[in-house]
Amino acid sequence: MFFSENYIPSPLQVIQDSRLTAQNIRLFIKRDDLLHPSVSGNKFRKIKYNYLEMKRLGLKGVVTFGGAFSNHIHAVAAAGQVLGFPTVGIIRGDTPSISNATLTFAQTCGMTLHFVSRSEYRDKLALQEQFSRQYPDFYWLPEGGTNTFALEGAAEIVPEIITQLGAQPDYICLACGTGGTVSGIISASEKLEKPINIVGFSALKGDFLEKEVEKWLEMTSNPLFSQKIQKHWLIQNDYHFGGYAKWSMPLVDFINNTKSQFNLPLDPVYTGKMLFGVFDLIEKGFFPKHSTIVAVHTGGLQGIAGFNQRFGHLIYL
Ligand SMILES: Cc1ncc(COP(=O)(O)O)c(C=O)c1O
Numbered sequence: 287m288f289f290s291e292n293y294i295p296s297p298l299q300v301i302q303d304s305r306l307t308a309q310n311i312r313l314f315i316k317r318d319d320l321l322h323p324s325v326s327g328n329k330f331r332k333i334k335y336n337y338l339e340m341k342r343l344g345l346k347g348v349v350t351f352g353g354a355f356s357n358h359i360h361a362v363a364a365a366g367q368v369l370g371f372p373t374v375g376i377i378r379g380d381t382p383s384i385s386n387a388t389l390t391f392a393q394t395c396g397m398t399l400h401f402v403s404r405s406e407y408r409d410k411l412a413l414q415e416q417f418s419r420q421y422p423d424f425y426w427l428p429e430g431g432t433n434t435f436a437l438e439g440a441a442e443i444v445p446e447i448i449t450q451l452g453a454q455p456d457y458i459c460l461a462c463g464t465g466g467t468v469s470g471i472i473s474a475s476e477k478l479e480k481p482i483n484i485v486g487f488s489a490l491k492g493d494f495l496e497k498e499v500e501k502w503l504e505m506t507s508n509p510l511f512s513q514k515i516q517k518h519w520l521i522q523n524d525y526h527f528g529g530y531a532k533w534s535m536p537l538v539d540f541i542n543n544t545k546s547q548f549n550l551p552l553d554p555v556y557t558g559k560m561l562f563g564v565f566d567l568i569e570k571g572f573f574p575k576h577s578t579i580v581a582v583h584t585g586g587l588q589g590i591a592g593f594n595q596r597f598g599h600l601i602y603l
Contacts, residue, residue, distance in 0.1 A: 288322070288368060289334050296321045298450045298580070301548055305568055312578045313564070314455070315550060316447055319557075319583045324391075325368065327585015328460075328467040329361030331443065332436035337369060339435055340425035347372035349417060350427040351410065354379055355388050355531075355592045357556075357585065358431050363392035373397040374421055378407040387591035432466030437506055440470025444482070447580050454482055457573060459564050460582040461556035462486040462521065463530075465495050467584060469502035472519045476507065484519040485567075487560040491529040495521045525563035531555050533593075537562060538600045545602055553586035554593050554601060560584075 297320060301313040321330045340348060348366060352359035352375060359375045366373035375392055381401045385393075393399060402413065414426060427433070448454050458475070462468050468486035475482040488495045499521065527537050533554050541558040544550050552558040564581050573579060590601050 288325075289337065295446050295450060296583075298447070299548070299550065301550075303547070305565060309568060309571070309573070310576045311568055311573055313568075314451070314578070314580045315561075316443065316580050316582045318443070319551070319585045319587055321585075322364075322368075324364035324395075324588070325361045326587070327357070327361075327583065328440060329357060329365075329431065329585060331439035331470070332431040332466065333361060333365050334439040335435035336425070336427055336431065336433070336439075337365065340371070343425065345423050345425040347374065347421065347424045348427050349374040349376065349421050349424045350431070351376045351407070351413070351429040352378070354386055355589055357388075357589060358429070359392050359397070360388050360588045361585075362427065362431070363395035363397035366397065367395040372424075374417070374424065375399050376407075376413055376417065377401050378404060386595060388588060391588070430464040430466065432464040432502075434506055436466045437470035437473060437502060440467045441474035443471055443582060444474035444478075451578070451580070453578075454478065454480065455580040456577040457483045457485060457579040458582065459485045459487065459560060459579060461560035461584055462488050462495055462499075463490065463556065465498040465502060465521075467582075468519070468521075469499050469506070471582075472499065473503060473507050475518065481518040486519070486521045487525050487563045488521055488523050489526055489530055489556050489559055491523075491526045493521075493523050495523070522563055522567075525559045525566070527559055533597075540565075542602050550583075551587055551590075551603075552583075553589045555589055556586045557583055 296318045299315040299317050306313050318327045348362055350362050354377055363373050375397050377399050458471060460468055472484050475484055527534055537558055540562045541552045544552055552561055561581055594601055
C-alpha cells in the first residue's frame with residue numbers, strides 16, 4: 287500500500303550487455319518508476335514525508351508549482367486523488383490553448399490549475415502570499431517538491447538497494463534537476479561506514495548544481511559531515527544534451543534501443559540522459575573494472591506523451 291509498512295520495494299533490474307562484460311561491470315536499474323502507476327520515481331519518495339507532514343499539521347490539501355509538462359505536477363495531482371486530498375497547481379505560462387497530456391491528467395485527478403505569466407511565476411513569495419488567501423489551510427510544496435522532507439524520502443533508497451543487492455554497490459547514479467533527490471541519497475550514503483560513490487547527472491546546462499547539493503547537505507547533515515575530507519559524490523554536467531528538455535536524435539535512438547533491448551522505458555528529460563551518460567562513462571573507463579553500479583530510475587515516463595505530441599511520435603511507448 288501507499289506509504290505504508292506493507293510497502294513493496296521497487297525491483298532491481300539486472301542489465302546484461304557486452305559493453306558491461308567487456309569491463310566486468312555489473313549494472314542494475316533500481317526501478318522506482320514501477321513504485322506506482324502515476325506517483326512514481328523520485329516523486330513517490332519526495333511526496334511521502336511531505337504528505338505525512340501535511341497530515342501532522344492538520345492541513346487539508348497541497349498547493350504547488352510547476353511547468354506545463356511537469357512530472358511533479360502530475361505526481362502531486364495523482365497523489366491527491368489516490369490519498370484523498372485536494373490539490374492546486376500554479377502553472378508557469380498562460381493557459382495553453384491545447385491542453386497537454388500532463389495538465390489534462392492533473393485536471394482529471396481533480397487538481398485545480400491556476401496559470402500565471404512567466405514573470406509572475408518567478409516571484410514565488412508573492413504568489414504564495416496571493417494564493418494563501420484563497421487556500422488558507424493548504425500545505426505549500428516547493429517547485430519540484432524539493433525540501434528537507436523530500437530528502438528524507440529519497441534517503442530511503444540507499445538501505446533498500448543494499449538489502450536487495452545483499453551488499454553495497456560501488457556506485458549509485460541518478461538524474462538531477464534541483465538536486466534534492468541526489469542530496470537525500472548522498473546524506474544516507476555518508477552515514478555508512480564506507481560511503482558509496484554517488485554520481486548525479488544534471489539535466490540542466492551549467493555547473494551550479496554542485497553548490498545546490500552542498501547547500502542541501504549542509505542544511506540536513508550533522509556538522510561533522512561537512513568536515514569530512516574525502517568527498518564521495520560528484521555531479522556530471524556533460525549529459526544535458528543542450529539544456530533542460532533539449533534533445534537530439536542520438537538520445538532518442540538510445541531511449542528506443544534501451545526499450546527494445548532491455549524492456550527498460552526511459553524518459554527524454556531525465557532518465558534517458560542519465561543512462562546515456564552511464565554507458566558513455568563505462569565505455570570511457572570512468573568506472574573501475576569489476577564495479578557494481580546501481581542506476582536509479584527516477585520515473586518521469588509520463589513526459590513521453592507530451593514529448594511525442596510536440597515533436598512527432600519519436601519515442602516508442
Ligand atoms: C523523472 C525525474 N528524475 C529526476 C529528477 C530530478 O530530481 P531532483 O529535482 O530532486 O534533482 C526529476 C525532477 O524532479 C524528475 O522528474
